[in-house]
Amino acid sequence: MTDTPLERIRNFSIIAHIDHGKSTLADRLIQATGALSAREMTEQVLDNMDIERERGITIKAQTVRLSYRAKDGELYELNLMDTPGHVDFAYEVSRSLAACEGSLLVVDASQGVEAQTLANVYQAIDANHEIVPILNKIDLPAAEPDRVKQQIEDVIGLDASDAVMISAKTGLNIEGVLEALVTRLPPPKGDANAPLKALLVDSWYDQYLGVVILVRVKDGRLRKGQRVRMMSTGAVHNLEQVGVFTPKMIPVDDLGPGEMGYITAAIKTVADCNVGDTITDDRAPATEPLPGFKPSVPVVWCGLYPVDADDFEKLRESLAKLRLNDASFHYEPETSAALGFGFRCGFLGLLHLEIIQERLSREFDLDLIATAPSVVYRVHRTNGEMHELHNPADMPDPSVIDHIEEPWIKATIMVPDDYLGSVLTLCSERRGQQTDLTYVGNRAMAVYRLPLNEVVFDFYDRLKSVSRGYASFDYHMDTYAESDLVKISILVNADPVDALSFIAHRAQAEKRGRAICEKLKDLIPRQLFKIAIQAAIGGRVIARETIGALSKDVTAKCYGGDITRKRKLLEKQKEGKKRMRQFGKVEIPQSAFLAALKMDA
Ligand SMILES: Nc1nc2c(ncn2[C@@H]2O[C@H](COP(=O)(O)OP(=O)(O)OP(=O)(O)O)[C@@H](O)[C@H]2O)c(=O)[nH]1
Numbered sequence: 001m002t003d004t005p006l007e008r009i010r011n012f013s014i015i016a017h018i019d020h021g022k023s024t025l026a027d028r029l030i031q032a033t034g035a036l037s038a039r040e041m042t043e044q045v046l047d048n049m050d051i052e053r054e055r056g057i058t059i060k061a062q063t064v065r066l067s068y069r070a071k072d073g074e075l076y077e078l079n080l081m082d083t084p085g086h087v088d089f090a091y092e093v094s095r096s097l098a099a100c101e102g103s104l105l106v107v108d109a110s111q112g113v114e115a116q117t118l119a120n121v122y123q124a125i126d127a128n129h130e131i132v133p134i135l136n137k138i139d140l141p142a143a144e145p146d147r148v149k150q151q152i153e154d155v156i157g158l159d160a161s162d163a164v165m166i167s168a169k170t171g172l173n174i175e176g177v178l179e180a181l182v183t184r185l186p187p188p189k190g191d192a193n194a195p196l197k198a199l200l201v202d203s204w205y206d207q208y209l210g211v212v213i214l215v216r217v218k219d220g221r222l223r224k225g226q227r228v229r230m231m232s233t234g235a236v237h238n239l240e241q242v243g244v245f246t247p248k249m250i251p252v253d254d255l256g257p258g259e260m261g262y263i264t265a266a267i268k269t270v271a272d273c274n275v276g277d278t279i280t281d282d283r284a285p286a287t288e289p290l291p292g293f294k295p296s297v298p299v300v301w302c303g304l305y306p307v308d309a310d311d312f313e314k315l316r317e318s319l320a321k322l323r324l325n326d327a328s329f330h331y332e333p334e335t336s337a338a339l340g341f342g343f344r345c346g347f348l349g350l351l352h353l354e355i356i357q358e359r360l361s362r363e364f365d366l367d368l369i370a371t372a373p374s375v376v377y378r379v380h381r382t383n384g385e386m387h388e389l390h391n392p393a394d395m396p397d398p399s400v401i402d403h404i405e406e407p408w409i410k411a412t413i414m415v416p417d418d419y420l421g422s423v424l425t426l427c428s429e430r431r432g433q434q435t436d437l438t439y440v441g442n443r444a445m446a447v448y449r450l451p452l453n454e455v456v457f458d459f460y461d462r463l464k465s466v467s468r469g470y471a472s473f474d475y476h477m478d479t480y481a482e483s484d485l486v487k488i489s490i491l492v493n494a495d496p497v498d499a500l501s502f503i504a505h506r507a508q509a510e511k512r513g514r515a516i517c518e519k520l521k522d523l524i525p526r527q528l529f530k531i532a533i534q535a536a537i538g539g540r541v542i543a544r545e546t547i548g549a550l551s552k553d554v555t556a557k558c559y560g561g562d563i564t565r566k567r568k569l570l571e572k573q574k575e576g577k578k579r580m581r582q583f584g585k586v587e588i589p590q591s592a593f594l595a596a597l598k599m600d601a
Contacts, residue, residue, distance in 0.1 A: 004075075004076075004077040004259075006187050006188055006189070006190060006257060006258050007187045008074055008075065008076045008077060008187070009076070009077045009078075009079070009187055009188055009258045009259065010076060010077070010078050010079070010101070010102065010181050010182060010185050010187065011079045011081070011099065011100040011101050011102070011188055011216070011258065011260060012078070012079070012080060012081070012100050012101070012102045012103060012104060012181060012185055013080070013081040013082070013083050013096050013097055013100045013103050013104075013124075014026060014080070014082065014083065014103065014104045014106055015083060015093070015103050015104070015105055015106070015117070015120040015121060015123075015124055016105070016106035016107070016108075016117065016120070016136075017107075017108070017111075017113075017114035017115075017116040017117045017472065018116065019108070020106050020107060020108040020111065020114075020117070020136060020137075021106055021108060021136040021137060021168045021169070022082075022106055023082075024136075024168040024169060025104070025106055025134070025136065025166070025168040025174075025177070026064070026080060026082060027168075028168050028171055028174045029066060029078075029080065029174065029177065029178065030064060030066065030247065031171075032171075032174045032175070032178065033066040033067055033068050033078070033178070034067075062081075062082040062245070062247070063079060063080060063081050063082070063214060063245050063247075063260050063261075064079070064080045064082075064245050064246065064247045065077060065078070065079050065080075065244045065245060065246055065260070065261070066078040066079075066080065066246075068178050068181075068182070070178070070179065070182045070183075071179060072182075076181075076182050077259070078178070078181055078182075079100075079259070079260040081096045081097075081099055081100055081201075081260070082096070083096045083097070083120070093120060093123055094123055094127070095201055095202070095275060095276060096201065097123055097124055097127040097129065098127055098199065098201075099199060099201050099216035099260060100127075100129065101129065101130065101185060101186050101187070101188055102129050102130040102131065102132065102181075102184075102185035102186065103121075103124040103129045103130075103131050103132070104131075104132050104134050104177065104180075104181075105117070105121055105124070105131050105132065105133045105134060105152075105156075105158070106134045106136050106168075107133065107134070107135055107136065107148055107152060108136055108137050109135040109136060109137050109138050109140070109143035109144060109145045109148050109165070110137055110140045110142040110143045110144065112144075112147070112148045112151050112443070113148070113151050113152060113155050113156065113414075113440070114414055114472040115412045115413060115414045115445075115472040115473055115474040116472060116473075116474045117156075118155065118156065118412060118414075118474065119412065119474040119476070121156055121158075130184060130185050130186055131158060132163075132164065132177075132180045132181070132184050132185065133149075133152050133158060133160045133163035133164070134163065134164045134165075134166060134177060134180075135148055135149070135163050135164070135165045135166065136166055136167065136168050137167060137168070137169070138165045138166065138167055138172070139167035139169060139170050139172065145163075145165055147441070148160075149161070149163055151440055151441065154440055155440050155445070164176045164177055164180050187258065188257065188258030189257075189258070190217065190218050190219050190256075190257025190258050191219045191220075191257060192219070192220065192221060192256050192257050193220075194219035194220055194286075195219065195220055195280060195281060195284050195285060195286040195287075196217075196219065196220030196221065196222065196228070196279070196280050196281040196284070196285075196286065197217075197218045197219045197220060197278055197279075197280060197286045197289070197290055198215040198216065198217045198218065198220075198222055198255075198278065198279040198280075199215060199216045199217075199218060199276070199277075199278065199279075199290050200213055200214075200215060200230075200273060200274065200275055200276065200277040200278070200279055201214040201215060201216055201260075201275065202214040202275060203270045203273040203275065203327070204270060204324075205269075205270055205324035206264075209240075209241065209264045210264060210265070210266045210267050210268060211264070211265075211267035211268070211269065211270050211272070211273055212262050212263075212264055213262060213263050213264070213265075213267075213273055213279075214260070214261075214262055215255070215260065215261060215262065215263055215279060216259075216260045217255050217256060217257055217258065217259050217260075217261075218257060218290060219257055219286070220257070220280075220281065220286075221254045221255065221256050221257075222239065222242050222254060222255045222261075222263060222279075223239065223242060223253065223254040224239055224240070224241065224242050224251075224253065224254070225238065225239060226238070226239045226281060227239075227281070227282040227283065228263075228265070228279050228280065228281060228282060229279070229280050229281070229282040229285060230272070230273070230274070230277050230278075230279060231277060231278040231279070231280055231285075231286075231289040232274050232277045232278075232289070233272065233274070233277075235272060236282050237265035237266075237267060238265055238266075239263050239264070239265050240264050240265055240266055241262075241263065241264040242254060242255055242261065242262075242263050243261055243262050243263075244259075244260070244261040244262070245261070245262065249262065263279075269324065270323075270324055270327050273327075275327065277289070278290045298328065298329070298330050298346025298347050298348060298376075299346075299347075299348065299349065299375060299376060299407065299452065299477065300346070300347045300348075300349055300350060300352075300353055300373050300374070300375060300452075300456050301344060301345065301346045301347070301373065301374050301375075301376065301390040301391065302344075302345060302347075302353060302370050302371050302372065302373040302374065303334055303336060303339065303342050303343065303344050303345070303370065303371035303391065303499065304319075304331075304342055304343050304345050304357070304360070304368050304369075304370055304371075305336065305339040305340060305341070305342030305343075305368065305369045305370075305371075305499075306340075306341075306342065306366060306367065306368060306369075307367040307368060307369055308367060309340050309341065311366055311367070312340075312341045312342070314364065314366060315342070315343065315360070315364075315366055315368070316333075316343070318360055318363075318364035318366060319331045319343060319345070319360075321364075322356060322359060322360070326356075328347075328348050328352070329345070329346070329347060329348075329352070329356060330345065330346035331343045331344065331345040331346070332344050334391065336371075336393070336498050336499045337497075337498050338497045338498055338499040338500070338588075338593070339369055339371070339499050339593070342369075344390055344391055346390070349456075350373065350456055350460070353370075353373060357370060369499075369593055371499050372457075372500075372502050373456050373457070374390070374391065374392055374453075374456075374502070374503065375406065375407055375452045375453050375456060376388050376389065376390055376407065377389040377404055377405065377406055377407075377485065377503065378404065378405040378406075378480055379395070379396065379401060379404050380401070380402045380403050380404070380405070381396065381400050381401060381402055382400055382401070382402045383400070389404075389503075392487055392501045392502050392503045393498040393499075393501050395487040395501075395503065397538075398486075398538050403482050404482070404483065404485045405480040405481055405482050405483065406451050406452070406453055406480065406481065406483045406485060407451070407452045407453075407477060407478075407479075407480055408449050408450065408451055408452065408477075408478045408479055408480070408481055409449070409450055409451075409452050409455060409475040409476065409477055409478055410435075410447065410448070410449055410475060410476055410477075410478040411427075411432075411447070411448045411449075411450050411455070411473060411474070411475040412445065412446075412447050412473070412474050412475070413427075413445070413446045413447075413448065413463070413471055413472070413473050414443055414444070414445050414446075414471065414472050415443065415444055415446070415467050415470060415471040415472075416442060416443055416444075416467075416470050417439075417442045417443065417444055419466065419467040419468065419470060419471065420444045420446070422466040422467065423446065423463065423466060423467055423471055424446065425466075426459075426462055426463060426466055427446070427448050427450065430450055430451070430454035430455070430459060431450065431451055431454055431505065432448040432449065432450040432454075433448065433449045433450075434446060434447070434448055435447045435448065435449060449478060450475075451483065451505070452477070453503070453504075453505075455475070460473060483505060484505060484506045484507075485503055485504070485505060485506070486503070486504065486505075486506050486509050486537045487501060487502070487503050487537070488501060488502055488503070488504060488509050488512065488513045488535050488536070488537055488542070489501045489535070489536050489537075490513075490516055490517070490520070490533070490534070490535055490536075491532075491533070491534040491535075491536055492520075492524075492531060492532075492533055492586050492588065493531055493532055493586050494532070494534075495586075497588070499593060500516065500593070509537060509542060510535075510542045510543065512535075513535025513536075513537075513542045513543040514535065514542075514543040516535060516543075517533045517534065517535050517543045517544065517545040518545060520533045520545070520592060521533060521545040521546075521547055523589070523592035524547055524586070524588055524589070524592055525587075525589065526547055526548060526549065526550035527547075527549070527550055527586060527587065528549060528550055529549050530546060530547065530548060530549045531546065531547040531586055532544060532545075532546055533545045533546070533547065
């Protein structure tokens with residue numbers, strides 16, 4: 001199994017826009033090569049996390065080894081690396097691509113090229129991949145293969161004349177895909193006799209095996225029992241298992257050059273396994289590591305607090321468990337006057353944030369409050385120091401700030417002509433700067449620079465709504481740039497409520513401050529005294545609302561002497577208080593935070 005010569009190995013990934021059929025095609029390939037029995041084929045093998053399946057998205061990179069007897073009579077080893085399909089996980093795409101020599105570019109023949117197709121295909125081109133265009137869904141009456149071929153040539157600049165036309169759904173021409181893999185993609189290069197160099201592609205925690213590491217061997221061999229060294233940390237481990245995914249985990253004796261598979265070594269935490277690291281032999285180490293890839297950095301942060309303070313420990317344990325399988329997720333303890341003890345958490349993007357939040361509530365049964373997401377600002381002080389700000393509440397006093405920089409993204413938006421106007425309006429409302437606008441048929445492709453801060457709130461939802469769902473969107477981080485940013489504090493009877501403070505561009509500060517005050521006015525119940533709700537920049541109030549006093553005592557109506565009724569009423573109030581947060585004398589219900597934070601500020 002492992003003595004397949006290099007010429008008969010093909011390592012490939014499938015790149016596609018969401019819903020163009022990547023997972024369906026992967027399943028067909030697994031089925032066609034008989035890697036799994038019909039009984040083992042669950043509906044979609046590769047998307048194996050519940051949330052992934054429900055949302056129809058792929059998050060974690062997965063690999064599968066397939067054996068294919070080609071028309072030339074030879075048996076080929078095909079290693080498929082699945083790649084995530086969402087912009088938040090672009091980083092995982094790049095590392096999957098680094099482990100392969102070629103890509104299948106799957107385009108839905110009824111939809112055509114989308115923004116994400118472009119982003120992924122450019123990454124594949126950067127990784128020097130040979131790319132085979134595949135037109136999927138040609139069974140659909142709306143399929144227009146010729147138009148889409150032309151589009152691939154015009155927009156991407158790839159020759160699409162011999163694109164493979166398939167229907168992953170019906171299984172039409174899956175053979176054509178397998179033949180294209182064998183005949184059109186190059187075999188990997190490598191030297192079995194050189195010192196071991198294996199790329200650490202991914203790692204995750206398995207309850208029984210400890211950390212499982214996904215590797216791609218470049219040179220040398222990985223064997224069971226071998227002592228290996230992580231080149232970035234110097235940590236040494238004895239390999240317990242070496243194996244491949246078919247997609248079941250099957251142990252093998254060794255993995256040679258060009259091969260992909262997994263290793264285990266009783267490693268306790270994924271934090272010790274840096275993605276992009278080079279694994280070498282401890283006794284005969286390589287001198288130079290492989291070119292790694294940049295570590296993923298969280299770009300969006302928010303605070304997560306348990307609704308019930310007693311759940312704090314449970315939250316800590318749950319976060320630790322999630323982190324075991326997701327090295328790109330970060331968290332650290334934080335306290336808030338408003339919300340008590342919680343954690344500041346960092347994510348790759350908004351979808352990543354939502355997924356983690358959803359898993360915490362679903363798998364760990366936690367009721368949480370999330371503070372408004374914030375990007376990472378660079379605060380330059382007058383004394384020349386710079387620090388990264390993850391929490392608006394930590395913003396230093398304006399008098400010590402020289403200037404602040406915010407992160408910008410480069411966004412590509414593809415949209416039918418009819419909706420272009422509203423999309424452009426949306427981008428300029430969000431302080432976008434247009435850098436390019438081109439047409440492909442009746443679809444426009446707009447390239448914008450946008451502040452990430454304007455995108456994390458609700459940009460994607462707004463884009464979908466102004467284009468009736470027809471716009472597709474992709475982005476990558478661009479540069480940091482100086483901007484006129486201010487921190488807006490929300491004060492309740494002159495007490496600042498830290499969890500509600502946020503950072504915005506000065507031009508939008510007043511509008512957003514006013515919106516929050518208005519919202520809070522409706523959400524905070526009247527109390528026995530007047531409550532002032534203010535939004536302020538430093539000491540300057542920019543918006544104000546007042547909640548009038550409540551004159552009646554709640555128990556007043558019980559003065560008939562019915563003591564049990566009175567007690568019941570007080571009990572009920574006490575229950576309610578658990579869900580309140582005290583500010584000076586003012587009690588703010590939990591629901592007010594939730595609603596205030598949810599709004600599209
Ligand atoms: N008619 C038709 N439908 C297809 C074909 N291939 C896939 N589909 C359908 O298209 C939808 C999306 O397919 P998936 O394979 O889940 O798409 P994907 O690209 O993997 O999506 P992500 O995992 O979100 O990246 C599913 O409802 C499939 O059944 C095809 O050849 N013809």
